[in-house]
Structures are given as C-alpha cells and as structure tokens.
Amino acid sequence: MITASNPWRGHDFATMLAVLVAGAATLLSLAGYLCSRLTREARREYTAFRLCRDLSLLSAAAALAVYLWGCLHSLFLADQELAHRCERQKPAGALALVGIRGDFIPLRVVCETSNSHDYSIAIPGYINPTVALLLLLAFFCAVTSVVFHYKQRTTTRKKG
Incomplete structure (x- = not known):
C-alpha cells in the first residue's frame, strides 16, 4: 500500500508473514488429509463423489x-x-516512477509511474495464471462432486 510517508513500499511484511504462516499450515493440513486418503481402506471406499472431492x-x-x-x-x-x-x-514511454505497491490478489508488485503506465515486477509471470487455472479446476471438481453425491443419495432413497 502506498502512503504519503513511504510510496516505495511493496507488500507489508507482517501481512505477508501471516499469509505465509496460515497458508503453510493449511497446505500441511490438506497434504495430511490427502495422504490419509491413500490408505488401502480409504481406496476401497472410493466412489466418484469422493474421487472428485479429493x-x-x-x-x-x-x-x-x-x-x-x-x-x-x-x-x-x-x-x-x-x-x-x-x-x-x-x-x-513510462515517465518518472512515483511509487511501488504490493497486491495480494492477484499477487504482484506494481511499479507506479506518473503517467499511469503501471507495470508488475518481481513475481514470476506464471504464478497468477497457474493459481487461477488450478482454482478453476478445483471449482469444477467440487461441483462435479456435489452432483455425484446428489445422484448417489437420490438413487439410494429410491431403492430404500
């Protein structure tokens, strides 16, 4: 965030550290859960719903x-x-630099110029498109999982 006192500032260190710690904890939890789904007993119980969920x-x-x-x-x-x-x-074509700001969504460090020709630096160009694509895949798998779960429950009720 650019402030009048310091326009040359990227991401706030405390916020970035909190994002990294919370993200790492979440990632470890997800990894632990997904590894637990690889056991022989869990694999025997796999259905289309559970596969899409995972x-x-x-x-x-x-x-x-x-x-x-x-x-x-x-x-x-x-x-x-x-x-x-x-x-x-x-x-x-970019004029004088007037500041730097760090954005978290999308993740980027933006150099701001006096003629509004802002541009990103420091974050590799593949990060944001890859995250977007993986989140889109996660969304479609989640929706598919819900559809399979609904069909499974509907089929079970009709039999009972």
Missing part, C-alpha cells in the same frame, strides 16, 4: 502451494531492491 482438494492445495511460492519471491526483496528493479525494467 481431486478438488488436491487442486486447491496445488494452487495454494504455487501462491505461497510467489509470496516467497516478494518476501525476500528489500524495498530498495524493488525500486532498483522498477528502474531497470521500466518500459519505453
């Missing part, structure tokens, strides 16, 4: 891992280094 969780975990990787790229860059990168990567 694929949804796997996709969400992968999206979280890629997002956290992007956060680590930003975490270790000092504000001064960000300013130097902004100067080095300034595109043609």
Whole structure:
C-alpha cells in the first residue's frame, strides 16, 4: 500500500508473514488429509463423489502451494531492491516512477509511474495464471462432486 510517508513500499511484511504462516499450515493440513486418503481402506471406499472431492482438494492445495511460492519471491526483496528493479525494467514511454505497491490478489508488485503506465515486477509471470487455472479446476471438481453425491443419495432413497 502506498502512503504519503513511504510510496516505495511493496507488500507489508507482517501481512505477508501471516499469509505465509496460515497458508503453510493449511497446505500441511490438506497434504495430511490427502495422504490419509491413500490408505488401502480409504481406496476401497472410493466412489466418484469422493474421487472428485479429493481431486478438488488436491487442486486447491496445488494452487495454494504455487501462491505461497510467489509470496516467497516478494518476501525476500528489500524495498530498495524493488525500486532498483522498477528502474531497470521500466518500459519505453513510462515517465518518472512515483511509487511501488504490493497486491495480494492477484499477487504482484506494481511499479507506479506518473503517467499511469503501471507495470508488475518481481513475481514470476506464471504464478497468477497457474493459481487461477488450478482454482478453476478445483471449482469444477467440487461441483462435479456435489452432483455425484446428489445422484448417489437420490438413487439410494429410491431403492430404500
């Protein structure tokens, strides 16, 4: 966030640290759950509903891992280094730099110019598209899981 006192600031360190700690804890929990689904007993109980549910969780975990990787790229860059990168990567036609801001969604570090030709640096270009694609896959797997679960319950009620 850009403030009048310090317009050359990327992501807030405390917020970034909280995102990384919470994200890592969530990722470890998801990994633990998904590993528990690989036991022989759990594999015997697999249905289409459970498979889609677990694929949804796997996709969400992968999206979280890629997002956290992007956060680590930003975490270790000092504000001064960000300013130097902004100067080095300034595109043609961009006027004077007036500040830097860090956005969490989408994950990016934005160099702001006086003529509003803002541009991103520091975060690899594959991070946000990969996260979006994995979250979309997680959503479709979750919806499919709900449909399968509904069909299974409807079929079970008709038999009973």
